[in-house]
Amino acid sequence: MSHRTTLFELKDIHVEVEDKEVVKGVSLKVKAGEVHAIMGPNGSGKSSLSNALMGHPGYEITSGEAYLQGHSILEMPPDERSRAGLFLAFQYPLAVPGVTVANFLRAALKAHRGPEADMSDFRRLLKREMAALSIDPSFATRYLNDGFSGGEKKRVEILQMSVLNPKMALLDETDSGLDIDALKTVSGGINRFHNADNGILLVTHYQRLLNYVQPDFVHVMLGGRLVKSGGPELALKLEENGYDWVEQETGLTAEV
Amino acid sequence: MSKSNTDIQIPEAIPELERGPVWLRQRRQSSRQSYNSTPIPQRGLHLWRYTDPQRFVVDRGDASDTVYDENYDRIRQVELKHLESGHLSALVTDLGGREIEFYGIEKLGERGVAVMPVSEAVEKHHDLVERYLYELVSSSVGKFEAMNGALWNDGIFIYVPDGVTVDRPIHLIRELGRTDSVQFPRLLVVVGKNAELTLVDEYGGGAFGTQAGTSYSNGAVEIFGLEGSRTRYVTLQRQSAATTSYLTHRAGIERGASMLTLALAFGGAVTKQNFGVVLNGPGAESKIYGLLFGAGHQHFDNHTLHHHSSGQTRSDIDFKVVLRDRAISAYTGLIRIDPHAKSCEAYQENRNLLLNKGCRAETIPELEILNEDVTCTHGATLGPIDPLMVHYLQSRGIEHREAVRMIVAGFVSDTLRQVPADLRDRISEVVNQRLEHL
Incomplete structure (x- = not known):
């Protein structure tokens, strides 16, 4: 895959939350068509990294650079990052009372396509993607995430990804809280989305999602840094042996 | 017109007090006496903590050379079109109780539905008017209710006979003039047994500018929902940003009757509104929705009352407030459940969304629950997006x-x-x- 172009690149990203540095220099290249996984114990900074990259107001990127298809994104507000092709599936998606799933997605897709765009295919598109993720059609008229179970919220995050079809998708703990059937459905959605032109960065604590979505590269995050990288076999080793051996090998501790 | 800051007395010999038959003139006079002898409520007393009562003390005004806003004519035309296309059953325009026009009432009349000035109803529906007028909104509520009770010119009377359904809304527009603008609108509605009515009661107009008190409105609404009736009452406040506005609404509903009240407010400089429903018979149900959206320096002070005077009744309030700029809202919601009113359900929620720093909201839930056999919840939220x-x-x-x-x-x-x-x-x-x- 080395002939492919770099899609997404992070250069020495530092992130602070409430004046505390939680990501301490992360560099990463994702080429078109690749799936990367960042694994790490709780508190290692992996969710902070993905939230900061999407422009979450509580996370400040204090230094470093981030490029999507060659465009620097850190100066952009979150909506512009999204329209440039970045997507984050949130770990804890918020409820938005009064705004239906369909209206929300229509507004988002319209924002991506532009105010003059033809939206006549929207209903069909939404129906198709909902069916593919085994989401009941009645969810289209329900308020976004309002009263949804954990698994329903995760499915609807993947639905949003399918409809918006981003270039680069960050999936933050998308597997957490899913039973095995939901995990299969959600990973099926991720695999269907994935193609030779887009990239995926999975952020996860556990290996089990990686049984269904095969990563090309696995990175271990500890103490706010990527301390080890390898192929899919690294994930299996972490599953068997936990993170202790990485801590010993690198001399770092998990907590930031 | 207005001379605030002192306790202005209503004189004995003015034309308003001479309107109507003897019994009505007596009630007007007793309202006048009550007004004159009741002191202005003290600032800080219950329900006056957030709004200066002095603002509602005005001279009775003078109707000469009244000019109406261009927007009034536009809205009137819009609603006339809705009447033509069948979205409305009837339209009534009420200019300060001095000129009241009725559109589309003939068809309703064929089914016995009365939509007419109170001055006409005192003859044609004498028993109903004498029985119900001043029954729920009178000097016993307070000084400013007494003021309306003395000074209203003519009002609107609506009666839906037993078993009759008015399936499209009757729409009332009460327009306050841009000049010399003081009005005391009055509305009496009786919805008969198993009858059904949707009523829109819209308050607009007033002086231009932003200085509160340049124009003034003090309204009274009384609605009676008899056994098994279903009533929807929608009120819209869209008066000008220079208008000081007061409105007292009371509805009484009997056994098995339902009442939906929707209170929408966008207008006015200082608006004090009081909505109340008394549940008088088992199976009676009341739902109040409130929505106000304040901007600039607007000031809103709202009260709601759900009074369960009978057991096995149900009430629910959802009062929403959105504020921006330096707008202010105070909401006080009282649920009262009488000692003998067992097995009642009462719910109340007030949510406030503050769109920027500088606006301010207060929320005061009040519960007077005088027996143990009730289900009651209340909640409030207040904060930015x-x-x-x-x-x-x-x-x-x-x-x-x-x-x-x-x-x-x-x-x-x-x-x-x-x-x-x-x-x-x-x-x-x-x-x-x-x-x-x-």
Whole structure:
């Protein structure tokens, strides 16, 4: 895959939350068509990294650079990052009372396509993607995430990804809280989305999602840094042996 | 017109007090006496903590050379079109109780439905008017209710006979003049047994400018829902930003009757409104939706009352407030359940969305629950839009401004769903205007 172009690149990203540095220099290249996984114990900074990259107001990127298809994104507000092709599936998606799933997605897709765009295919598109993720059609008229179970919220995050079809998708703990059937459905959605032109960065604590979505590269995050990288076999080793051996090998501790 | 800051007395010999038959003139006189002898409520007393009572003390005004806003004619035309196309059953325009016009009432009349000035109803429906007028809104409520009780010119009377359904709304527009503008609107509604009515009661007009008290409105609404009746009452405050406005609404509903009250407020400089429903018979149900959207220096002071005087009754309040700029809202919601009123359910929620720093909201739940056998909950929230909710929408490509608009529209959507079709576009338009230049 080395002939492919770099899609997404992070250069020495530092992130602070409430004046505390939680990501301490992360560099990463994702080429078109690749799936990367960042694994790490709780508190290692992996969710902070993905939230900061999407422009979450509580996370400040204090230094470093981030490029999507060659465009620097850190100066952009979150909506512009999204329209440039970045997507984050949130770990804890918020409820938005009064705004239906369909209206929300229509507004988002319209924002991506532009105010003059033809939206006549929207209903069909939404129906198709909902069916593919085994989401009941009645969810289209329900308020976004309002009263949804954990698994329903995760499915609807993947639905949003399918409809918006981003270039680069960050999936933050998308597997957490899913039973095995939901995990299969959600990973099926991720695999269907994935193609030779887009990239995926999975952020996860556990290996089990990686049984269904095969990563090309696995990175271990500890103490706010990527301390080890390898192929899919690294994930299996972490599953068997936990993170202790990485801590010993690198001399770092998990907590930031 | 207005001379505030002193306790102005209503003189004994004025034309308003001479209107109507003897019994009515007596009630007007006793209202006048009560007004004159009741001191202005003290600032800080219950229900006056947030609004200066002096603001509502005015001279009775003078109707000469009244000019009406251009917007009034536009809205009148819009509603006449709705009448023509069958979205409305009837339209009534009420200019300060001095000129009241009725449109589309003939067809209703064929089914026994009366829509007429009170001055006519005192003859044609004498028993109903004498029995119900002043029954729920009178000097016993307070000084400013006594003021309306003495000074109203002519009012609107609506009667739906037993078993009759008025399936499209009757729409009332009460327009306050731009000049010499003081009005005391009055409304009496009787919905007969198993009858059904939707009524829209719209208050508009007033002086231009932003100085509170340049024009003045003090309204009284009494609605009686007899056994098994179903009533929807929608009130819309869209008076000018120079208008001081007072409104007392009371409804009484009997066994098995339901009442839906939708109180929408966007206008006025200082607006004090009091909505109350008394549940008098088992199976009676009342739902009150409130929605106000304040901007600039607008000041709103709202009260709601659900009084369960009978057991096995149910009430529910959903009062929503959106504020921006330096607008202020105070909401006081009282649930009263009488000692003998067993097995009642009462719910109350007041949610306040503050769109910027500088606006202010107060919420005061009051419970007088005098027996143990009740189910009652109340709740209140108050705060800015959750920035993480905005972030969530933005992360999907939606611009900040549009994200805020969508969240506010979502906040009010359950309430706006209750708005009758003929008003929906106009209300959405106002909501969207209010969200500009945030």
